[in-house]
Amino acid sequence: MFSHPFMVHALVAGTAVAVVAGPIGYLLVIRGQVFGADALSHVTFTGALAALAAGLDLRVGLFGAAVAGALGLGLLGRRGRPDDVVIGGVFAFVLGLGVLFLSLYSSGRSGAHGTAGVGVLFGSILGLDAGQVTVTAALAVAVLVTLAVMGRPLLFATVDEAVAGARGVPVRLIGTAFLVLVGVTAAQATQVVGALLILGLLAAPGGAALRLSNRPAVAVGLAAVIAVVSVWTGLIASYALPSMPPSFAVIAVATGIFVVAAAASTWSRGRRRDA
Amino acid sequence: MTATAWSPVDVLREMWSLPFMVNAFRAGTLVAVLAGVTGWFMVARRQTFAGHTLSVVGFPGAAGAVLLGVPVWVGYVGFTVVTGLVLSRGSAGGSAGGSVGREEDSALIGTVQAFALACGFWFVVLYAGLLGGTTSLLFGSFLAITTGQVTFLLALTVAVVAVLAVLGRRLLLATVDPAVAQARGVPVRALDAVFLVLLAVSVAATVQVTGALLVFALLVLPAAAAQRLTARPALAVAMSVLIGAAVVWTALTVAFFSPYPFGFWLTALAFAVYVAAAAWGRTRERAR
Numbered sequence: 142m143f144s145h146p147f148m149v150h151a152l153v154a155g156t157a158v159a160v161v162a163g164p165i166g167y168l169l170v171i172r173g174q175v176f177g178a179d180a181l182s183h184v185t186f187t188g189a190l191a192a193l194a195a196g197l198d199l200r201v202g203l204f205g206a207a208v209a210g211a212l213g214l215g216l217l218g219r220r221g222r223p224d225d226v227v228i229g230g231v232f233a234f235v236l237g238l239g240v241l242f243l244s245l246y247s248s249g250r251s252g253a254h255g256t257a258g259v260g261v262l263f264g265s266i267l268g269l270d271a272g273q274v275t276v277t278a279a280l281a282v283a284v285l286v287t288l289a290v291m292g293r294p295l296l297f298a299t300v301d302e303a304v305a306g307a308r309g310v311p312v313r314l315i316g317t318a319f320l321v322l323v324g325v326t327a328a329q330a331t332q333v334v335g336a337l338l339i340l341g342l343l344a345a346p347g348g349a350a351l352r353l354s355n356r357p358a359v360a361v362g363l364a365a366v367i368a369v370v371s372v373w374t375g376l377i378a379s380y381a382l383p384s385m386p387p388s389f390a391v392i393a394v395a396t397g398i399f400v401v402a403a404a405a406s407t408w409s410r411g412r413r414r415d416a
Numbered sequence: 417m418t419a420t421a422w423s424p425v426d427v428l429r430e431m432w433s434l435p436f437m438v439n440a441f442r443a444g445t446l447v448a449v450l451a452g453v454t455g456w457f458m459v460a461r462r463q464t465f466a467g468h469t470l471s472v473v474g475f476p477g478a479a480g481a482v483l484l485g486v487p488v489w490v491g492y493v494g495f496t497v498v499t500g501l502v503l504s505r506g507s508a509g510g511s512a513g514g515s516v517g518r519e520e521d522s523a524l525i526g527t528v529q530a531f532a533l534a535c536g537f538w539f540v541v542l543y544a545g546l547l548g549g550t551t552s553l554l555f556g557s558f559l560a561i562t563t564g565q566v567t568f569l570l571a572l573t574v575a576v577v578a579v580l581a582v583l584g585r586r587l588l589l590a591t592v593d594p595a596v597a598q599a600r601g602v603p604v605r606a607l608d609a610v611f612l613v614l615l616a617v618s619v620a621a622t623v624q625v626t627g628a629l630l631v632f633a634l635l636v637l638p639a640a641a642a643q644r645l646t647a648r649p650a651l652a653v654a655m656s657v658l659i660g661a662a663v664v665w666t667a668l669t670v671a672f673f674s675p676y677p678f679g680f681w682l683t684a685l686a687f688a689v690y691v692a693a694a695a696w697g698r699t700r701e702r703a704r
Contacts, residue, residue: 170522170523175523175526176464179468179529225462225465226462226464226636226640226643227640229467230687231687233633233637233683233686234683236630236633237630237681237683237684238680238683240677241676241677243677244676244677244680263533263537337472337530337533337537340526340527340530341527341529341530341533344522344525348523385538385541386538388534389541392530392534393531399523399527403524
């Protein structure tokens, strides 16, 4: 398996994305912003297709749209946490724009471009080259370092916004900065699992970790491990079974872990209640 | 004759001389009614995330149906209703657990959504021939609506609106104040499940016109606009239906005469109405 360079690239890039997606996903879950991440992941789709339609590099659109989307969400919301209906309304429109760019892109050129949308939506982890892998890994390190620096105030602002604000934590700034990190993560992950499936790599490990541990530091680590295990298992499974696309396998494993974690926490809670 | 000399009647006559456009208008109107009514409850109940998840589930539904060779609507309805039940079970378990809050709900909803989409992608890959059709499953195609589909939509619309007419008052009470509703003997949890199933059925109907990724626009935008315009539930539901229908009709007309896709016009128009409603709502608040 490791004799194929594309598999090595996929494993390295997948690991880099997963290490970031796990902790970010956990924080999204405890901040109740999974829907915001959903919106950002769809924004990356529109961004990617806008870049393709304009003849730019796909990644310019991915990251540009994701960061702009994150700043927009931060501005729209009170204290960097926008209302669900507003998010829904805006991103329904953004998706519509994505459709426009898709039609502009695929009608202006030959038939081979017709499937570009599918690649953006569902990812193409096996098509990454060494340069993309390096960029992905570097960005992952940058996001993790930023997260480590702002982790404590972010957690404080999450648990008790009012007290954190009174103690001088810049709640709004931190909320927006966090959304930008989510945007960068979503843009990265789009290359690996696709714009439509990132949500699984964010919500499933985060949700599972929350059910398994009450301690944030432990849960963040758990979420990262669960995400990495999902990516590895998924990649190996799809290597063994080529008819199964890697992004499906990755999300299926993550979903499986989430279900097991939910069942385990329900069971242990039931036991504690009986005792 | 130049294009500027056209009257609206001529425009309609030209479009309606084509049977597929007639079906598109019929289906679009029915879908606007369905999405307007259930969408308003969805917005009022703050279940937009669940609504979006139910919407995208139409994609694996359709892809799975094509793969198995069963009629597409079986896939749509089957997948969305099952997802609706899973989501309502999840939230019911959450509220019973006490310490488990809304956060875990959203993790569940997100996981369900991504898993459903991943399944859809796998079905498409397994079927192999469908890859070009993926875009139309995701973004809809109003050009291929059959008379049979319109009849099916009509039946669904009548059923959903009838159920909501019967349950509406209790559902509204359960939405506004679940504790009071429970004390008055309203089965809050059962209503939640019923509503998610109704939402699922509406989505399954709408998805055939708008595609899996854009159902959500028709579900959330007219309802959100109506919510900004009036606080009275009955009036708001009516407005949401009217806005939805106006948006669909205009989008179909513009898309017919322009090279850009229907999905884009639909979302752009709906969004414009929403922004206008939000601005109007804000100025009215300030005037008070």
